[in-house]
Amino acid sequence: MPSYGDVPSSSGSASNDGEDDKLWLKLAKDAYHRSTTYFDNNYRKQFEDGLRMFQSKHPKDSKYNSAAYQFRSKLFRPKTRSMIRRHEATANMAFFSSPDMLAIEPVLSDDDMQVASSIVMKDVLQQRLKKNIPWYLTVIGGLQDALVTGLVCSLQTWDYQTRKETQMQTGSHPLFGDVQFEQEVDIVVKDQPMVELLPIEYVRFDPAAKWYDPVNTSPYLVIQRPMYLSDTLDKMDVPDRNGLTWRSLDKNTLLTGRLEDDSVRQARNEGKEDTETQTGEVNEFDVIMIHMNFITAGGQTYFYYTLKDTHILSEPVPLEQAFLHGKIPVVIGFTVVETHKSMPTSAVNLAKDLQIEANVVQNTRMDNVLYALMKRWIVRRGANIDAESLVRNVPGGVTMANNVESDVREVEWNDVTSSAYQEQDRVNVDYDELLGNFSQGSVMTNRKMNETVGGMRMMAQGANAITEYTLKIFVETWMEPVLRQLMLLEQAYETDEQLLAMAAQRAQLFQRFGMNEVSDRMLRQELMLSVNVGMGATDPDTRFQRLIQAFGAYSNLAAEGPPDLNLQELRKVLFGLAGWPDAKRFFTEVDVRWQQAQQMLQQAAQMAEEAVKGKQMGLLQKERGLDKREMDQDVRDLELDVEGQMMKKDEYVQ
DSSP states (O other): OOOOSOOOTTTTOSOGGGHHHHHHHHHHHHHHHHHHHHHHHHTHHHHHHHHHHHTTOOOTTOGGGSGGGTTSOOOOOTHHHHHHHHHHHHHHHHHHSSSOOEEEEESSTTOHHHHHHHHHHHHHHHHHHHHTSOHHHHHHHHHHHHHHHSOEEEEEEEEEEEEEEEEEEEEEETTTEEEEEEEEEEEEEEEEEEEEEEOGGGEEEOTTSOTTOHHHHSSEEEEEEEEEHHHHHHHBTOOOTTSOOBOOOOHHHHHTTBOOOOHHHHHHTTTOOOTTOOOSSOOTTOEEEEEEEEEEETTEEEEEEEETTTEEOBOOEEHHHHSTTOSOSEEEEOSSOOTTOSSOOOHHHHTHHHHHHHHHHHHHHHHHHHHHHSOEEEEOTTOOBOHHHHHHOOTTOOOOBSOHHHHEEEEOOOOOHHHHHHHHHHHHHHHHHHHTOOOHHHHHHOHHHHTSHHHHHHHHHHHHHHHHHHHHHHIIIIIHHHHHHHHHHHHHHOOOHHHHHHHHHHHTHHHHHOOOSOOHHHHTOOEEEEEOOOTTTTOHHHHHHHHHHHHHHHHHHHHHSOTTOOHHHHHHHHHHHTTOSOGGGGOOTHHHHHHHHHHHHHHHHHHHHHHHHHHHHHHHHHHHHTOHHHHHHHHHHHHHHHHHHHHHHHHHHO
């Protein structure tokens, strides 16, 4: 991370009459206010509008919320919500249709320790994702955040919690022998990794940070963490697992950190009261705002907690002391690439104007229909006419008038229903093309293409390509970095002996590598992690067909190719083209033997062919000498040679 400047002399201690505290607090306050000002001026409205459109509500400043449209049609076509649900459903198929989504590989494939580590780590991480982390909801929710607001933010930490419990202990006394006594002990309640999605309004980083990695290129990162008052009091003067201790602050001081209303939170709650703010009597369930501050000063990143930006809660410590893996435990990802822009536009805001146009077309058509059904009239001022019955306009109703021809005139409306539907289809196509939807509207508009199966497939493939591209960006910027941080957490904090033993058993460590248990050295090997999502991931049928084709091509080339063919590289190319870059997970070590067997078979066949040719030449020479006995013996020798070569081939293959 870029650096602010010099670090305070005492590295955050409370010496120097609190001068260092003031300096650290000023750094945190400056960082928060600088980023918040930029956030409020440039992105707050964008986030509010995106959230409202996701909820199928018009933006606050929409004309449909004005008094002029009080009695007119103001429907909201749910194009935005439909688009996001389609992407969520596609992500469900792409990420969770196969149980083998995660790929962990050693850096050195010939290093048994790294190979064993990769197998064990994959098993342990999959178990954590399945049992301890709501991974499915987290992924779908993260994708939703990125599509609606433009960014997905998450915090990866190790959740370690204990509680005090009094237990009976047995000890030895020099006079009384064995005695029992009560002792207060710490009982572990939680000891597991955690992934928590952060609302965009809780994250602050420098707007000048690099667009592709704002977390690690910003000189500061401030994460706002709402906490119950009771939980905050429980953390006071209690060292955490890494020895960090919160300072004691009285309840009144803590209550100065009460949450204030936030417009983005209100938009997320569909305009209802901010649920995280309180009014009235103070109680243990009041929510206060705690800041997690990552500040780089003097070339070193420091971490500490503050009560909002008003009070220091913990001593600033180097990052690697607070988090043993030495990484900032925050990942920020996106789904739309906009270079040189640290806060990219969301998919919702990309299509904002088209969504508004779709609403206008629909509401204009509805107004037209209503005006056609519920007539509008022009009545001569002062005319003796029953205006109430005219407005009521019920079937079978009667309106009294002295002179119908001169006192009342109907306002005529042109029927725009047909043209409105055509315009609506055009808007649908533009919307779907922009965001990769394949809807009935697209099919109906592209009439020439939807007349054939091939045309339908082309439209579907085009939409799928955009969706796959969107998901790939999401995987590269958020999913894989999050999983890599979880792997680092496992390497730094994992102590569950039962979990590690089960992983070792499933990995067959002793049988394959001669290792009896998972050691710290094995667990902390350098590994590579990726997510198995490639081309065709959004369409299971297409993906299956590509996989079958890859296996067919591989089998043919492996059997009929040259003897020096590198099957490993062949797999990479063929299965990579089919959308399975991690092809080796389909093959075992037997594949190497099979390749060697194929080469032996080819060599044996070549030797047999050469032997046949040699014997045939000898037979011709003998034939010229008319030595029948020698000719018969040579034939028998030839048959035995060929039979021997074939027996060797069969033995090797078996």
